[in-house]
Amino acid sequence: MTSHNPAAARGKGPLLTFICVGIFMVYLDSTIVNVALPAVQRDLSTDITQLQWVIDAYALAVACLLLTAGTLGDILGRKRIFLGGLVGFLAASVLCAAASSYEFLLVARVLQGAAGSIMIPVSLALISGTYPEPAARARAIGVWAGVGGLALAAGPVLGGLLVDSLGWQSIFWVNVPVGLVALAALVRMLPESRSPVGRRADVVGQLLFIAAMAGLVYGLIEASAEGWGAPVILGSFAAAAVALTAFVLWELRQDDPMLPMGLFRSPVLVVAGAVNFLGLFGLYGSIFLLTFYLQQINGLSTIETGVRFLALNLAIMLFSYVASVLAARYGPKIPILIGSAASAVGLFQFSRLEPGGGYDSYWWAMALLGAGVSLVGAPATVALLSSVRPEQAGTASGVSNTFRQVGSVFGVALTGTLLVQHLGDAVPGALSSIDMTAARRDRAVEALSSGDLGAIGDLPARLQGPVMDAVAPVFTDGLRIGFAAAAVGTIVGGLFALVVLPGRGKRPTTTPASPAPASRVTTG
Incomplete structure (x- = not known):
């Protein structure tokens, strides 16, 4: 029963605030680390x-586990799972901050992303339960x-402020006091809640999805060092293809699948997901590359780099x-086309950067990309949700988020690989x-090629x-290759x-009803 008691509404405000504090940390750690990368590189x-x-x-762990996490909340209790995730995130943040080697940091980042x-x-399920009245729920979301x-x-x-004043470890330590207060x-x-409908975790599907994504990302990242034709890279791609095929076949046979394959009968959903994928591909690939351009080529400090990213970030907001x-006035198609064109122009401008380029040569490209x-992003999600039946909205929302997260993973993987491959070809x-000794030149070539x-x-x-x-x-030429690839992807999406x-005014045909239970609406 919906309550309209003002006191009850005020009591929900602090609960929403502390839930959002936890989510703030999760999203913060997907971008705060980028500006710290040169410092991590020097230290480790x-x-x-x-x-x-x-x-x-981090991003791969988030992308692979998103669709299952909501189901675990339905089964084991949303309060228990959310607080468990928060505790795990804080513990993993401590491990990241304490890392004294690359390998240790890598494991800690996987744990942090999983949490x-x-x-x-x-x-989102907790917020939906806290605000049952549709208008209040919409405001809370x-x-x-x-x-x-x-x-x-x-x-x-x-990140720039913390790294310059306290070192790169501080970007992880900052989570601890904030998170403990929220916890x-x-x-x-936080009240406990579960799905009223019985659920079952799709463990096999989850493992197959992880194997497919990990194989693809491993091949993309390591190809720069091993070579695209190396047996380990070809084997990685082959294993990913086998795992992905097995995943699809498995999901088609399940009564309560992790990812209902019927959703992909809608071309609108597929295209909207692809547009989200390519948008995040360009964004995260660009943030990764621009960090090195600003700090290692232009010699800016970490805080100076962070301030220059304001043009991008303010435009996003x-x-x-x-x-x-x-999207509400004209439908999703027009803003998606305008956004794709703006992103492409910004990315192509990045592909024209020169060493030592001033802020006036790229701030507006950052703003266009943002x-x-x-x-x-938002209109593509609107199009995606409009293409499915109401009871499939939660699952479709999870699919949209997964497309976005996988796009960010692949953006960093491919653009970074193109950069390293170019360095290996051109640095010698x-x-x-x-004029230097042969031994010194060989050492310099090895280090700089990486x-x-x-x-x-x-x-x-x-x-x-x-x-x-x-x-x-x-180095700048290698960056340009990555930016150009991202620009082409954005144009393809558009x-x-x-x-x-x-x-405008035309509603897409919705997909047939899925056998998945309606409780999935709360897990997106």
């Missing part, structure tokens, strides 16, 4: 391929979404609101004319300037949207 002696894993280990993946869908957007935007600036409050305030207004991603020639520009500081002073002058254009998505 990592190359770019390993730094790709530091980012993607975060639990919190995202279960938090709007707050939840706004907090997530704020966290993504705040990550680079907050203490939620233990007392502003146009997230504009996108919802445009506006474009926002104009694509760039250093060939510099993207470790910090190795230039280990050279004699007389060599540092010439080596940087020789390598900076090569073309698909142009052809498939219905125009």
Whole structure:
């Protein structure tokens, strides 16, 4: 029964606040780490391929486990699962901060992402249960979404402040006091709830999905070091294909599947998901590459880098609101087309960057990318949800989030690999004319080909300037390749949207009812 008691409504406010605090940390840690990567590289002696894993280990864990996490909340209790995820996230943050090696940090990031993946869908189920009245629920979910957007935007600036003043470990330590306060409050305030319909976790489907995604990402990231034709890379892609095929076949046979395959009969859902995928591909790939451009090529500090990302982040915040207004007035197709074009222009401008380029050469490209991603994201989700029946909305929302998370994983994986592959091809020639001993040149080529520009500081002073002058254009050329690939992907997504998505006033045909229980609505 819905309560309209003002006192009861006020009591829900603190509960929503502390739930959103937990979600803020999860989204914050998807962007705050990027600006710390050069500091991590110096401290833990990592190359770019390993730094790709530091980012993607977290995002991959979130992407792979999102669809199952809501089901666990339905079965075991949403309060128990959310608080368990929060405790796990805080413990993993401590492990990240304490990491003294790349391997230790990588494992901690996987654990952190796994815990975060639990919190995202279960938090939405908790909010839905706390606000049963539709209008109040919509406002609460709007707050939840706004907090997530704020966290993504705040990550680079907050990360810059923390890294410059306290070191890269502080970006993980900051979670602990904030999270403990939220935990203490939620233990007392949060009521327990479960799905009224019996649920079953799709363990086999989950394991097959993890194997497929891990195989694909491993092949994409490690191809730069092993070569695209190496047996281990081809084997990785083959294993991923087998696991993905087995996953689809398994899901088709399940009464309560992790991912109902019937949803993909809707071309609108497929295209909307692809547009979300490609939008996040370009965004996260760009953040990854721009961090190295700003800090290692242009020599900016971490905080200076974070401040320059404000053009991107403020545009994301502003146009997230504009996108919802445009989608409501004109339908999702028009803002998606405008957003795809804006993103493509911004990414193509990044592909024209030069070493030492001033802020005036790229701030507006950042703003275009931020506006474009926002104009694509919310309308694509609206189109996706409009293509399914109401009882499938929760599952479809989970599918949308998974597309977005997988896009962010693949964006970092592919753009970073293209950069490292270019460095391996071009660095030896760039250093060939510099006067140094053969042994020193070989060591420099090995380090710089892996993207470790910090190795230039280990050279004699007389060599540092010439080596940087020789390598900076090569490094920037590698960045351009990644930006261009992301721009092409964005254009492809826009073309698909142009052809498939219905125009204003036309409603897409919904998919047939899924045998999945209606309780999935709460798990998206």
